[in-house]
Amino acid sequence: MKKFLFILSSLILLLNFAFGQDKAIYYEKLDSNMFRFYFDKNYYLADKSCEFKSIERVATLNPKTQKFDGAFKDFNNNGRLILEGSYINGSKEGIFKAYHPNGILKWEATFKNDIPMGDVIHRYPSDKVALKLLYTDSVILIQDFWLPDGTQKVKNGEGNYSFSIPFEGYNQYGFEYYLGKGKIKDGKQEGNWQILGHDKGGKQTLIALEKYQNGNLLVGNDYFLDNSYRHSKFGIIPYDVFARGELLTFKACNFDDFSNFNMFISKALTNSLIRINAENFTEDNFEYKIKLDKEGNPLKVDFIKMASFKNLNIILEQLISDISFYYPSLENGKPIEDILTVTGKMYKNSEGKIAVLPIIIHREKGQ
Structure with a gap:
């Protein structure tokens, strides 16, 4: 599916580069190979005039390969910097920094050959540290975790963890975000975990129960899905969808x-x-x-x-x-x-x- 969407979007962008744009404006050329791209909040290309356009990226793009190559910066609709980093022939390389809307550093990571490596620190909008993660070749380890008030709940890979993750777009649960709660051992999920959904009013509802051993999902029971769906492991660390922008996949403005x-x-x-x-x-x-x-x-x-x-x-x-x-x-x-x-x-x-x-x-x- 992703491959099809990539081929489809690539074809449309190639035609646009060759013959100029028709109607929707997903990007504009600044000079040489420098372009301004328009995305929605989920990093799908959006028409410049679309009400869902919320991100503008200034970056160098190789028109032949359609890959980002060089430094880039992403801004929100208020002109605030929200992300910056560098690509080498489409591969994320070096230091990437993301920022909260108030300008506070959100996270910082070092990429090598498109993959984050080493320590990654996440911060709350208050500038207090929220998470310290360790990215290795095979696994992501939760090293330390603090609540917004500064209370440390996980230390050196041991403790109790609970973090809210937003749902992206429509979901079968009808919730805005979910919260994973459970034990961390050696930096990994261990034992019984609860997945709790939250609606706009903050009401908490049990979505699923999971059981882990050494970070591996053993059992997952989902209370909101019928048998036509397969239960899948819920993510418990903050994620950023900016990498989707690399596919240059567009969406209609509706x-x-x-x-x-x-x-x-x-x-x-x-x-x-x-x-x-x-x-x-x-x-x-x-x-x-x-x-x-x-x-x-x-x-x-x-x-x-x-x-x-x-x-x-x-x-x-x-x-x-x-x-x-x-x-x-x-x-x-x-x-x-x-x-x-x-x-x-x-x-x-x-x-x-x-x-x-x-x-x-x-x-x-x-x-």
């Missing part, structure tokens, strides 16, 4: 794309369709209309185009009918009833399984 909602639906469909025998399958398309109420509840589904394979068609129709929520359409900032046209493309992935590309949602009235 909330369904920005929130990853269309990607969420495509993954949900893929998780079910990969079980189907795809021996004679190559690719296919589907399209349907759905009437939506103000709360985002689907009231009626009309299938316009379904799959060519009868058995696949039956399964796909049931899966789509089971989707119980879509983001409600907005008009002048208020939710409205609307009719959505949803199109998708299925293809055979590198493993010979049926997968679904990110769907496209068109809203008749709202946005």
Whole structure:
């Protein structure tokens, strides 16, 4: 999937470099090989005038290889520096520094051949140290951890840990972020861990229970996923999605794309369709209309185009009918009833399984 998106975005950027841009402006040339790129907060390329554009990168790009090469700086919409570092032929090399919106150093890391190595220190916006991590060739170790008030909870790789990680875009849980709580031994997760979800009001809900031995996940029980999903290990250290910008993958300027909602639906469909025998399958398309109420509840589904394979068609129709929520359409900032046209493309992935590309949602009235 990532490979496909990279090829697609690379093709579009190559055409733009050769023939100039049409409509959306994802970058602008400053001089020589220096460009200004426009990203959303998740480092997908965004149109310069898009309401979701929140990051501008000034960097040198080799138009032939489409790789960053040299020093770069990222700024937020207020013009504050939020990240700086250097690339050598597309590989992260040397010191990278990230900053909180208030200008305080967020983290600093030294990259060698695209991989962080050695000590990485994370700080709170107050400038107090939050985490000291050790990156090795094979594992990331939690060395020390402090609460915002300065209380140390993990020392020399031993202690109790709890850190909040934001969800990126739409998620099946409906939470803004999750908190992992458990024991650290020799810098790794050990024993029983809780994963707690937090909504906008700060309400805490148990998402999953996990059990670890020497940092390896032994058991994971997820209370919000059905059997069509596989439980995967939740990350417990802060992460930065800036590396996604290296792929130069763009998104359309709409909330369904920005929130990853269309990607969420495509993954949900893929998780079910990969079980189907795809021996004679190559690719296919589907399209349907759905009437939506103000709360985002689907009231009626009309299938316009379904799959060519009868058995696949039956399964796909049931899966789509089971989707119980879509983001409600907005008009002048208020939710409205609307009719959505949803199109998708299925293809055979590198493993010979049926997968679904990110769907496209068109809203008749709202946005």
